[in-house]
Amino acid sequence: MSQQSQEQYQFISAILTKHIGAKSTIDDLQFFYGGNFNLAVRVKTEAAEYFIKWTQGEHRGLFEAEANNLQLIKKTDAIDVPGVLGYGSLEEKEYLMMECVESAEKSTHYWSDFGEKLAHLHQHNAAQGHGLDYDNFLGAAKQVNNWEQQGVQFFIRNRLKKQVDTALYDRKISSETEAQFEALYEKLPNLIPNEPSALLHGDLWSGNAMVNSKGEITLVDPCTYYGLREAELAFTTMFGGFPTEFYEAYHSTFPIEKGFHQRIPLYNLYPLMVHVNLFGEGYLPAVNKILASY
Numbered sequence: 001m002s003q004q005s006q007e008q009y010q011f012i013s014a015i016l017t018k019h020i021g022a023k024s025t026i027d028d029l030q031f032f033y034g035g036n037f038n039l040a041v042r043v044k045t046e047a048a049e050y051f052i053k054w055t056q057g058e059h060r061g062l063f064e065a066e067a068n069n070l071q072l073i074k075k076t077d078a079i080d081v082p083g084v085l086g087y088g089s090l091e092e093k094e095y096l097m098m099e100c101v102e103s104a105e106k107s108t109h110y111w112s113d114f115g116e117k118l119a120h121l122h123q124h125n126a127a128q129g130h131g132l133d134y135d136n137f138l139g140a141a142k143q144v145n146n147w148e149q150q151g152v153q154f155f156i157r158n159r160l161k162k163q164v165d166t167a168l169y170d171r172k173i174s175s176e177t178e179a180q181f182e183a184l185y186e187k188l189p190n191l192i193p194n195e196p197s198a199l200l201h202g203d204l205w206s207g208n209a210m211v212n213s214k215g216e217i218t219l220v221d222p223c224t225y226y227g228l229r230e231a232e233l234a235f236t237t238m239f240g241g242f243p244t245e246f247y248e249a250y251h252s253t254f255p256i257e258k259g260f261h262q263r264i265p266l267y268n269l270y271p272l273m274v275h276v277n278l279f280g281e282g283y284l285p286a287v288n289k290i291l292a293s294y
Contacts, residue, residue: 011091012043015052019086019097042100049102050085054095063087063096065136069202069224070098076199078120080218107215111242114209114217115249118232122198122254126226130154130197138203138223141274151228152192155270156185159231163273172276173284180291187294191266193257197226204232205239230260234267265290 013026028044032053040053055062067087074081082098089095107113131147131154144162148154164181167173201208202223212218233256236242250256269290275283 008039008041011054011093012041012052014090015086015095015097016043016045016050018088018090020047020050049100050097051082051100052095052097054093056093059137059140060094062137063094065134066222067096068134069136069222072199072224073121073201073219073222076121076124078124079117080212080216081222082218082220101210101218101220102213103211104213104215106211110211110215110217111246112249114242115246115251116253117217118201118204119250119253122200122229122232124199125197126199128226130225130227131158132225136202136223136225138271138274139278141278143202143223143225145225150194151197152189152194155192155228155231155267156188159270160185160273163270163277166277167273170277172281177284177288177291184291184294188266191294192228192263193230195228195230195257198229198232200225200227200229200232202227202232204236206242207239228267229254230256230263231267231270233260234264235271237264238268238271265293 009026009029012029016026025046026043027046030042030044032040032042039056040051043050043052053063064087067084070081070084073079074083082101085097085099087094087096128147129149130151132145135145136143141163144158146154146158148157160181164173164178168175168178201219202225203221204219208219208221210218210220233247233250236246269287272283272287272290276287
């Protein structure tokens with residue numbers, strides 16, 4: 001075993017000891033690289049399997065926020081997420097330890113069950129309006145969740161404007177593009193339904209939708225907040241979308257207002273601008289096309 005491997009083994013062993021008590025014998029480790037964290041591992045012991053991920057000192061507070069996100073969704077009992085077993089800091093690394101999702105083949109009702117369960121999650125709202133008591137992260141991007149009573153104002157101030165200001169500061173967009181956004185902000189209250197808040201997963205695409213041992217949905221990597229549920233449904237279309245039965249089941253459980261498909265590009269300006277700030281100007285043509293159409 002190399003020195004690096006030995007250090008990783010000791011680091012993982014220390015986390016297990018801290019959160020599940022007696023020192024466990026590690027039978028197998030499966031490492032995963034990439035994503036928005038530096039490293040993750042699936043740990044098999046004689047008792048159970050666990051999933052641990054950690055940073056190398058970047059994005060402070062990311063895993064504490066994710067642990068809170070998971071626990072918030074778990075409390076609703078609306079849709080399955082991995083249980084949080086522990087989080088903290090060790091050897092200047094922040095980590096999160098969770099239950100491991102045991103996967104199986106999708107059940108025949110996987111997509112309709114998923115749509116129905118997401119609708120039930122969205123039926124949970126907050127008396128304070130739209131936002132959250134803490135900030136979190138969409139990928140590596142800080143996500144500000146200051147409370148707003150009105151959902152459209154929350155979307156403008158905490159989603160679009162934050163990303164636009166960052167992009168302008170980093171010279172990834174021009175002042176002309178900022179002016180187009182400012183003009184759009186004036187129009188948005190008449191374009192987007194001002195619904196009550198809904199508890200959202202916040203980063204809902206196929207990569208964060210896992211199949212559990214029952215063949216049903218388990219969601220991972222949430223960046224939860226109380227917001228406009230149409231923004232979540234729009235987000236699902238970003239990378240190909242989900243099958244029709246998912247949307248039909250959602251709509252039959254918690255109907256959405258007519259004209260949603262025309263509003264999808266407006267909501268997706270937010271994740272597109274996050275991509276501009278994280279990955280560069282290659283995403284700007286899509287942004288400019290949406291702005292031009294409004």
